[in-house]
Amino acid sequence: MVHRKLSLLLSIFLLALPVFGQQQSPSKPKPRVIVVGVNGMELDIIRPLLLKGQMPNLSKVIEKGAYGKLRTVSAPNCPRVYSTLFTSTNPEEHGVTGFIVGGITANTNMLKEEPFWSMLSKSGITVGMANVPATFPVMPVNGYMISGMLTRGKNCEDGVLCAPKLSEVMGGDAVYPKTMQAELLKNVGDFYIDCERMPAAGDLKGHETELIDKWLGKVQVIRDQQSKLFDYLLTEHPTEFTFLAQSCEDRTGHWLYPITPFNVGYNSSINSVRQDAFPHQYVAFDKVLGPILKHVDENTYLIIFSDHGIKPLREFEEKDPHAHMDHEKTTPVIAKHDFADGDDVPGSFFAMGPGIKHDLRLMGLGASVYDVAPTLLHIYGIEQPKQMRGRILTEIFENADNKIAAKQ
Numbered sequence: 001m002v003h004r005k006l007s008l009l010l011s012i013f014l015l016a017l018p019v020f021g022q023q024q025s026p027s028k029p030k031p032r033v034i035v036v037g038v039n040g041m042e043l044d045i046i047r048p049l050l051l052k053g054q055m056p057n058l059s060k061v062i063e064k065g066a067y068g069k070l071r072t073v074s075a076p077n078c079p080r081v082y083s084t085l086f087t088s089t090n091p092e093e094h095g096v097t098g099f100i101v102g103g104i105t106a107n108t109n110m111l112k113e114e115p116f117w118s119m120l121s122k123s124g125i126t127v128g129m130a131n132v133p134a135t136f137p138v139m140p141v142n143g144y145m146i147s148g149m150l151t152r153g154k155n156c157e158d159g160v161l162c163a164p165k166l167s168e169v170m171g172g173d174a175v176y177p178k179t180m181q182a183e184l185l186k187n188v189g190d191f192y193i194d195c196e197r198m199p200a201a202g203d204l205k206g207h208e209t210e211l212i213d214k215w216l217g218k219v220q221v222i223r224d225q226q227s228k229l230f231d232y233l234l235t236e237h238p239t240e241f242t243f244l245a246q247s248c249e250d251r252t253g254h255w256l257y258p259i260t261p262f263n264v265g266y267n268s269s270i271n272s273v274r275q276d277a278f279p280h281q282y283v284a285f286d287k288v289l290g291p292i293l294k295h296v297d298e299n300t301y302l303i304i305f306s307d308h309g310i311k312p313l314r315e316f317e318e319k320d321p322h323a324h325m326d327h328e329k330t331t332p333v334i335a336k337h338d339f340a341d342g343d344d345v346p347g348s349f350f351a352m353g354p355g356i357k358h359d360l361r362l363m364g365l366g367a368s369v370y371d372v373a374p375t376l377l378h379i380y381g382i383e384q385p386k387q388m389r390g391r392i393l394t395e396i397f398e399n400a401d402n403k404i405a406a407k408q
């Protein structure tokens, strides 16, 4: 209901856009922001890579900006956290409490609170989004939207943790506006929308090395396709606000986290095969970040965040009969993030741009997923709506002389 109301409002607004556009003064460009979501980026894994110089692009962002842990919600998983980040309201308020809600795969029709990109669109800011989890079916924006994790399609009928191709999407639109789909198929190809499903313990048995390598190969194919898509969109369809997301990193961590024999669930035939598989995901992510950085000039804000981290199984997990299983309860999972205590698996936050402090490390868990939307609205000079529970992350901005910070 609320979603329909939002869509209707937005449709009315979009009809009025040309007039709106004409009223804009060309001398006052709006801020440009690129947000990159990395699923389950775990600081414990990336810190050694940063120290070894294996993530040169992220290191550059850290040097030029502010970074730290990002407090997440309890029992964090992608749809639950992303929807919290979209709306700055808690899961019970926005309605997307997990992968499955009331027996149905989470979808945008369930979203009961207005997401920030709808607010940006209404304010005349151009919005582009690609592969962001929990954005299926796509919603109308002042620009384009390509859905991400939880998109339903052939061989991925329930949409949970599987990879449909763009041409195989079912049960809703994966691209807004619809006309953009043919253009993407022609210029980017028939790309996978989400990451590959994890293999089952039964399939792995006796074929561990072969299956692990095959799975990792597919992950890299998906990442390459995503990277091509992101570069195409940033080049051919630049928007004032752009939101891109990656999801394969987290999936790898669940069953290939580099644990040692004393960790729960350790199976030498799986966990000693490619111990660098999970760290390597971030080295590969850093290579995706490179081409994105080419689109970031000194007037562009770049925000990279992770919705949660991921850690080896916790003590209380031993009592859970499904502790080593994924959402389908078939994969030999050795690391997770949906622990009752979300503070065990904080996400991460990196920001750089005009007026953002350099080389600032945010200590503790002062910044939270609730704060991202208010901070983004603030950058565009849009007042934080009452329902939003987060705060503007004023500590990352230079000083009161800065126009952005002065609005506080």
Ligand SMILES: [Zn+2]
Pocket: 039, 040, 077, 078, 079, 250, 307, 308
């Ligand atoms: Zn996630």
